[in-house]
Amino acid sequence: xxxxxxxxxxxxxxxxxxxxxxxxxxxxxxxxxxxxxxxxxxxxxxxxxxxxxxxxxxxxxxxxxxxxxxxxxxxxxxxxxxxxxxxxxxxxxxxxxxxxxxxxxxxxxxxxxxxxxxxxxxxxxxxxxxxxxxxxxxxxxxxxxxxxxxxxxxxxxxxxxxxxxxxxxxxxxxxxxxxxxxxxxxxxxxxxxxxxxxxxxxxxxxxxxxxxxxxxxxxxxxxxxxxxxxxxxxx
Amino acid sequence: xxxxxxxxxxxxxxxxxxxxxxxxxxxxxxxxxxxxxxxxxxxxxxxxxxxxxxxxxxxxxxxxxxxxxxxxxxxxxxxxxxxxxxxxxxxxxxxxxxxxxxxxxxxxxxxxxxxxxxxxxxxxxxxxxxxxxxxxxxxxxxxxxxxxxxxxxxxxxxxxxxxxxxxxxxxxxxxxxxxxxxxxxxxxxxxxxxxxxxxxxxxxxxxxxxxxxxxxxxxxxxxxxxxxxxxxxxx
DNA sequence: GCATGTGAATGGATTCACAGCT
DNA sequence: AGCTGTGAATCCATTCACATGC
Numbered sequence: 095x096x097x098x099x100x101x102x103x104x105x106x107x108x109x110x111x112x113x114x115x116x117x118x119x120x121x122x123x124x125x126x127x128x129x130x131x132x133x134x135x136x137x138x139x140x141x142x143x144x145x146x147x148x149x150x151x152x153x154x155x156x157x158x159x160x161x162x163x164x165x166x167x168x169x170x171x172x173x174x175x176x177x178x179x180x181x182x183x184x185x186x187x188x189x190x191x192x193x194x195x196x197x198x199x200x201x202x203x204x205x206x207x208x209x210x211x212x213x214x215x216x217x218x219x220x221x222x223x224x225x226x227x228x229x230x231x232x233x234x235x236x237x238x239x240x241x242x243x244x245x246x247x248x249x250x251x252x253x254x255x256x257x258x259x260x261x262x263x264x265x266x267x268x269x270x271x272x273x274x275x276x277x278x279x280x281x282x283x284x285x286x287x288x289x290x291x292x293x294x295x296x297x298x299x300x301x302x303x304x305x306x307x308x309x310x311x312x313x314x315x316x317x318x319x320x321x322x323x324x325x326x327x328x329x
Numbered sequence: 330x331x332x333x334x335x336x337x338x339x340x341x342x343x344x345x346x347x348x349x350x351x352x353x354x355x356x357x358x359x360x361x362x363x364x365x366x367x368x369x370x371x372x373x374x375x376x377x378x379x380x381x382x383x384x385x386x387x388x389x390x391x392x393x394x395x396x397x398x399x400x401x402x403x404x405x406x407x408x409x410x411x412x413x414x415x416x417x418x419x420x421x422x423x424x425x426x427x428x429x430x431x432x433x434x435x436x437x438x439x440x441x442x443x444x445x446x447x448x449x450x451x452x453x454x455x456x457x458x459x460x461x462x463x464x465x466x467x468x469x470x471x472x473x474x475x476x477x478x479x480x481x482x483x484x485x486x487x488x489x490x491x492x493x494x495x496x497x498x499x500x501x502x503x504x505x506x507x508x509x510x511x512x513x514x515x516x517x518x519x520x521x522x523x524x525x526x527x528x529x530x531x532x533x534x535x536x537x538x539x540x541x542x543x544x545x546x547x548x549x550x551x552x553x554x555x556x557x558x559x560x561x562x563x564x
Numbered sequence: 565g566c567a568t569g570t571g572a573a574t575g576g577a578t579t580c581a582c583a584g585c586t
Numbered sequence: 587a588g589c590t591g592t593g594a595a596t597c598c599a600t601t602c603a604c605a606t607g608c
Contacts (some may be wrong), residue, residue: 095370107540108599109357109419109537110599112536112537113533113537115540116530116532116533116537117533119536120446120515134566134567134568134595135567135568136567142517143517143519145600145601146567147602148599148600148601150567150568150569150570151569151600153569153572154568154570154573156404158568158569159568160567160568161567161568161607161608162567162568162570162606162608163565163566163607163608164449164566164568164608165567166570167567171537175565178540178543179539179540180438180540180542180543180544181536181539185539185542194433194437195433195437197429197433198429198432198433201530201553203428204515204531205532205535206533209539210535210539215488249542250535250538250539261351265578270392273542273545274538274539274541274542275538276456276534276535278540280355282352282377282378284378288503288545290538290541290542290545292538294534295351296437296439296440296529297351297435297439297440298348298351298352299441299511299527299529300440300445300511301347301350301354301414301416301601302344302347302348302351302352302527303485303509303511303527304415304444304445304509305342305347305413305414305415306347306415306509306525307415307484307485307509307525308414308415309342309415309506310523311509312524317507318541343576343577345576346577351571369589369590370589370590371589380578382578382581382592383578383579385590385591385592386577386578386579386591386592388591389591389592393591394590395589395590395591396585396589396590397584397585397586397588397590397591398585398586398587398589399586399588399589399590400588400589400590401590542589557597
């Protein structure tokens with residue numbers, strides 16, 4: 095249908111699919127490092143506890159990358175996924191909130207490679223200004239948001255401030271031109287059009303485990319992928 | 330159908346529903362602090378950008394808590410949700426990995442109230458032993474896992490170690506008797522039956538934003554709840 | 565022969581819309 | 587009159603199963 099280089103799908107791709115692409119990319123990176131040359135959807139499914147039909151369907155949204163009777167070329171599919179996910183160029187990130195969580199995120203290895211660069215931490219507490227994380231990220235005054243965003247062409251903002259300040263930080267980020275935000279504050283952010291928002295709510299995750307413990311029958315076995323993925327459903 | 334105190338549903342409740350219950354609880358806590366006495370599903374939906382039919386359906390799994398023509402009693406529904414989520418008694422948590430992330434989680438306010446208590450941090454690096462977080466959590470040798478779990482009746486384990494060690498930590502936690510785990514390591518954990526696993530993958534969340542940026546049409550507006558929730562789908 | 569890519573079938577989750585209660 | 591609780595309808599995601607191509 096689509097040529098192999100066609101990586102901009104016409105249809106809307108669900109968040110679930112997108113997140114699985116990230117999982118596939120990780121699997122392929124591993125296979126490549128293990129010197130595997132090709133892999134079939136069945137093999138991928140078997141080794142990483144996925145579903146082969148789903149892998150094929152997910153990939154097929156973006157073109158035809160496999161060879162019938164053979165499977166997928168590991169390196170080529172990996173590159174395709176990198177392109178598809180937009181990880182083929184660097185995206186700059188800022189983190190608002192230089193408390194424990196912000197600092198931990200600034201040092202998180204997965205945020206310093208494979209397409210991402212953290213330009214700065216921002217905070218409103220002057221005592222934190224000019225501190226530097228182990229990974230070399232500097233803390234600036236939150237007043238300098240616009241300046242930092244402009245100078246570094248920041249595309250992604252991470253909210254790591256207390257719940258009360260989160261909405262204001264979100265709005266300021268959007269005003270400064272950021273159009274994708276990852277929120278760690280435990281609040282429902284009021285969104286703005288055209289700005290992607292993902293939230294990670296640590297408290298909700300714990301409460302969900304509590305619910306399980308309360309109702310635990312004894313045995314429960316689920317899709318290993320589930321726990322990673324967030325849905326895209328409409329209200 | 331069910332009596333108001335019936336809080337153990339026969340049917341299987343989806344993870345999506347469970348996570349929404351946490352959201353409702355948060356909304357009700359806010360309404361209670363604002364001295365609201367009753368609230369209708371429409372009012373809840375309007376104020377917190379939810380869907381009224383979904384609220385009613387979610388709540389109805391656990392009994393009949395509303396009054397037709399009136400709505401829900403804020404305090405009573407809040408208490409019901411606390412019971413339903415199993416937050417009416419304390420659940421003890423340990424965190425494995427006293428690096429940046431583990432330390433940040435140990436200091437996270439949402440983990441020190443409303444039903445949770447962090448008993449300890451565990452690490453394999455002796456240089457970290459006996460350190461104490463601001464919130465008073467002490468770092469022990471990971472060797473002492475079983476001892477700590479037994480003495481504190483730990484029910485929930487949080488994995489905050491590097492990817493390579495995550496599976497071993499998970500297995501050790503399960504062997505020690507923990508039956509609910511929250512994993513922050515970017516790997517697919519091989520599950521054991523009867524043990525609930527939730528994973529938060531920071532890298533996947535960022536990649537998902539990257540995909541959005543790559544394909545951003547210009548405007549996109551989604552369900553504000555989406556970003557918080559994780560699905561429960563079968564392979 | 566074997567594995568992809570894909571329509572068709574299934575299975576869930578959300579939303580609609582209204583009967584029934586206060 | 588108003589709002590809950592819920593069957594029916596709709597929408598979306600996953601899985602099946604096979605025609606197609608290497």
